[in-house]
Every structure is written in C-alpha cells, then in structure tokens.
Amino acid sequence: MAIDNNQLLRFTTAGSVDDGKSTLIGRLLYDSKAIFEDQLEAVTVTSKRKGHEGVDLALFTDGLRDEREQGITIDVAYRYFTTPKRKFIIADTPGHIQYTRNMVTGASTANAALILIDARHGVIEQTKRHAFIASLLQIPHVIVCVNKMDLVKYDETVYNNIVSQFEEFSSKLYVKDVRFLPMSALDGDNVVNRSTNMNWFQGAPLLHTLETLHISSDVNKIDARFPVQTVLRPQRDGFIDYRGYAGRIASGIFRPGDDIVVMPSGFNSKVKTIDTDKGTLEEAFAPMSVSITLEDDIDVSRGDMIVKLNNQAKAVQEFDAMICWFNNKAARPRAKYTIVHTSNEQKAMIKNVVYKIDINTYSRIENDKELTMNDISRVTIKTTRPIMADEYRDNRITGSFILIDDATHETLAAGMIV
Template structure:
C-alpha cells in the first residue's frame, strides 16, 4: 500500500550521442533491482551474442531493432520503475541532432531532466541545445551527470572544469535548480550507490537525488479552463433533454453552481452538474475528464472553452510563440498550417520569424530567419479565428500548440505561447 501512495516523478534523459544515456538507465534499473528475471535473462543472452563479457545495460532501453543494430537510441523509450520511496517514469531520448524533436516530446511532461555530459568531451552543442529546451519547457529541476569518469581517472579537476563550463552558459537559462553528479554509468559509480573512487565528491548519488527531488504540480490551479471536446446528446427517451459537454479540465477548479462563461460566444451561465463517468461530482480539477451541464441552453461546440466569468484567457489571432521546428522540410514562407491548441484546430500562417536562437551563444539571430529542422525561434502567427490562450509560463496546457502540415498531416513544429 505504501508504494501506491508514492509520488510519481517523470524525468527525461538528454545529451549528445554516445554519452551513455541508455547505459545509465540500464544501471538505474539493474542496481535498483527493477528488472524482471525473464528480461534480465533475455538481455544476458543478447549481450553474449554480441560478444560482451557482462550485461550490456543499454539493451534495457534500446528496444527497437534499428537501435540495436546501430547502437544508438532513435526514438523516445519510456520505462517505469519503483523504489520504496517513489515511482518513476523515464523518457530516454535520442542524442543525435536529427532526433532533437524526440527530445522535445520526451521532455514536455517531465518534472526533471538528466543531462549527460561525457567527461572526455565536456559541454557540447547538443548539451547546450538540450539544456535550452529544458529551460524553454520550464522543467524545474536539471541534474547534470558527468559520465564516464572512469575514463578520466575519476579526476576531480576534470569534473570541476565541466561544472564551470556548464554554469557559464546555464546562467542565461531559466532553470533555477541544477545539481551536478560525477558518475560512471558503466561501473555504477554514484548512480545507485556512492562511489569509492570519488571520495572527493560529497553529494548524493543519482537515485537518492531523484528520490528526494521536490515535485511541484505543473497544473495551474488558479485559472479555470475547460476546453470542450464533444457535445453529449443521448438518443434515449430517458435522457432526450440531456445536453452535456465532455472534455478534460486543463487547469483550475470548477464547482457546481459556479458562474461560467462560454468562449468565444461570451454567453454566461452556471454549472448545473458534473459527472466523472457514472459518478456525479461536486467539483472538478485538472486533469480530470468530465461531462458538464449548464443551467441555460447555450450553443456550445467542440473547440469552445468554458471558463470562470471573472478569470478569462486571452482571445487572440496574432500570437507570439517560441517554437522548435521539428520537420526535415524547412518552413515555407507565408504557408498555411493547421494549428492545434487544446481541443481547437484552426488554419494558421507564419507571418514572421522574429529571430532564431544561436544555440552556441544563446544570442538572437536577426539575419538568418529560415526555419529548418531543430531550429528554435520566436515567430508570429495569424490564425483564421481567435484562439483562447494563456502564456506557457502561466499555464502549460493552454499555452502550448503544435503546427501540422495540411497536406501531409505531419507535425512540423511545437511551440510555447509567449
């Protein structure tokens, strides 16, 4: 019963290719005894076939056949494990630059990010890129694991130099809580157990840091937002007068009797009832999925939003966004895309690329404004109809968007509303 009550920590791993992310996760699972016997036997068998002396820990996460053949991670691999103190969901993301879009996906719901740095190479462009994305997505905790310390003779000097490198550029980021841990994922130093090879390091090992990291809810509890996904109109004789609005509460708290406004129409009413499945509830909050009825018969449809009358979102057609371009085809000037925001979908056009971010210096590039894969930029878009938005800093759910190519239906960009 104690385990069921444990808090859940979602964390993502990031860093350059071959920094040892998959091996680190394998070590976490292996040393914390979170692997089933049949899994372990299968990995041991595969490791022997590949000619390894011991267990290839990276195989615990590199589950795709293409990844095993190439020896790299090319998709986001999710893993789950539990310790007596906490439950965890790990998103192991790719290191190659062409898979930065997968890192955005894995980091979008994370409470913490582990950024791996190879002790032999120090801070790289991908280290900066992934750290910047973690900052953009407002991940509250970053744990910098300086890996492969065994290959630099567990040198405190090397560790201190890399810490200085990271601190120099991270001072420009929004992340406030940064921990540094010297580790050897391959040998297990400072991963689950404290290292005897680095007595100079007085901090906690990685697992203890993950178990004690404070988890704050990323759901805004103040601004009540209920995007309508569908309208319920039962055909049965018994419920023929029922008109309910179903969806997921994005943020805030709704209570029966609250005065609410339906946007964009602006009509007001009061909440008559709320149901969560078959159960009637008096209050609902994010991320509960509910159906809601109103006291007045108002025309409400998918894409509308029910909000508290005294606390409304912004209603805008020209929207400033910090965006990560995810598609291998560059953005087409003045091209139209679908923009998806909560339950709403509109056509949109990129009006202007205000600037791109130089990932090495974090300076604004006001000259080269072509958006290509993995570029991070501030843009302005125009939508065909107004969107009901909050800033991402204020509300993750109503402050995030994706752009979809209207011809291929591919997601081409993910953005955070400013």
C-alpha cells in the same frame, strides 16, 4: 519531508551521442532491481551473442532490434519503473543533433531533466542545446550527470572544471534547480550506490536524488480552463434532455453554481452539474475528465472553452510563440498549416519569423527567416479564428500547441505562447 509512495516523477534524459544515456538508464534499472527476469535473461543472451563479457546495460533501453543492431537509439523510448519510494517514467531521447526535436517531445511533460556530459569532452554544443530546451520548457529540476569519470581516473579537478563550464553558460537560462553529479554508469558509481572511487563527492547518488526531488505540480490551480472536446446528447431513458460538454480540465477548479463564460462566443451561464461515469461531483479540477452541464441552453461546440466569468483566457488570432521546427522540410513562407491548441483545430500560418536562437551563444539571429529542422525561433502565428490562450509560463496546457501538415499529417512544430 515525507515522500508519497504513489507520487510519479517524469524525467527525461539528454546528451550527445555515446555519452552513455542508455547505459545509465540500464544501470538505474538493473541496480534498483527493476528488471524482470525474462528481460534480464534476453539481454544476457544478446550481450553474449554480441561478444560482451558482461551484461550490456544499454540493451535494456535501446528500442527495436534493428535500432540496436545499428548501435543507435532513435525516437523517444518511454520506460517505467518503481521503487519503494516513488514511481518513475523515463523519456530516453537520442543524442544526435538531428533528433533535437525528440528531446522537445520527451521533455514536454517532464518534472526533471538528466543532462549527460562525457567527462572526457566537457560541455559541448549539444549540452547547451539540451540545457536551453530544458529552460524553454521550464523543467523545474536539471541534474547534470558528468559521466565516464572512470575514464578520467575519477579526477575531481576535471569534474569541477565541467561544473564551472556549465554554470557559466547556464546563468543566462531560466532553470530553478540545477544539481551536479559525477558518475560512471558503466561501473555503477553514484547511480544507485555511492561511489567508493570518488570519496571527494559528498552528495547523494542519482536514484536517491530522484526519489527525494520535490515535485511541484505544474498544473495551474488558479485559472479555470475547460476545453470542450465533444457534446454529449444521449438518447436513452433518464437522459432525453441531457446536454453535457465533455473534456479534460486543463487548469483550475470548477464547482456547480460557478459563473462561467463560453469563449469565444461570450455567452454567460452557470455550471449546473459536473458529471462522471461514477456520478456527480461537488468540484472538479485538472486533469480530471468530466462532463459539465449548464443552467442555460446555449450554443457550445468542440473547440470552445468554458472559463470563469471573472477570470477569462485571452481570445487571440495573432500571437508570438517560441517554436521548435520538427520537420526535415523547411517551413514554407506564409503557408497554411493546421494548429492544434487544446481541443481547437483550425488553419494557421507563420506570419513572421521574428528571430532564431544561436544555440552556441544564445544570441538572436535577426535576419534569417528560414526555419529548418531543429531550429528554435520566435515567430508570429496568425489563425483563421480566435484561440483561447494563456502564456506558456502561466499554463503549460493552454500555452502550448503543435502545427500539422495537412497533406502528410506530420507534426511540423511544437510551440509555446509568449
């Protein structure tokens, strides 16, 4: 299968503390020659100052200077690199249990997830947590990188045991494609180049795997959804009577002449024109940003959604969702929060905690109603006005939302409608 050189692969890295994520990404960038000379020079100088014999590859990805001095990676660091075959965006997320929320952020738009396992320790709780999040977010490809094989003398039996451990618990999850790869990020085994120390492994190295992964679009092409972000009423020559509804198409295709309905009002009309700064279009599709005009002068405002007449979203004020709680303060029972769903913002509350997930066993905890940081739970949300939604499994854009604290403006949780 031919690979489109302009195709972009977004992937996230996840693992426990000191599993070697930063070193792996550094090796990937270094061996694929995706490092600028000034970056290499700066990292070489820093490595010498820290007393390292060679280049400390982790410094290519560890964020701010004070974070590096503490020896930890926090938040989500995005890195960009290109090879002759593909473009990449890496979301490097922390390994600490208290930063599970960051993996949710980094993985939310990923095409693939790299889950690192220390060959000395095997599958641990964080491995299960990260695999569950990858499944929850429906990331299509998971690559399990069994790292630090040099520290177990490249033992095939150790690798096979870890593969069996992972397969045993991941069989309960929904992941389309799982691949396994033994490697040593520090020494470069099976990262960009094939390992000469593990001839028993016949698979491709990591970079070749990433370059040849099939990227299936996660954009829903069937259900036409256009959340209105703003109303355009320019007052200049040629535009005196212009009334356009601007936004980014969430899914599907729109064409002039389409029969549409504006939700939640239920007003019907037809698409008159689809406009951009470069002129009018005969069709527009996700994720294009456009302005749509309608045949009829009807009331449309920010937060409304334009959909096809024969294929409408659900207008709901109460719904179930899987959420990951981000904040270090526990959720307040029936407290009012702001829900942000596409371009729609309004008040909402968590009406009920249906159950929480035990990450170790993937079993349901039925009687625990308290949501604390990193908890993954099924909840019932109630909003003050209807939102136009699809299930997350059908539409990542219209099936997801965040909750915000009105007082601090902090993001409290991310949710997926079920």
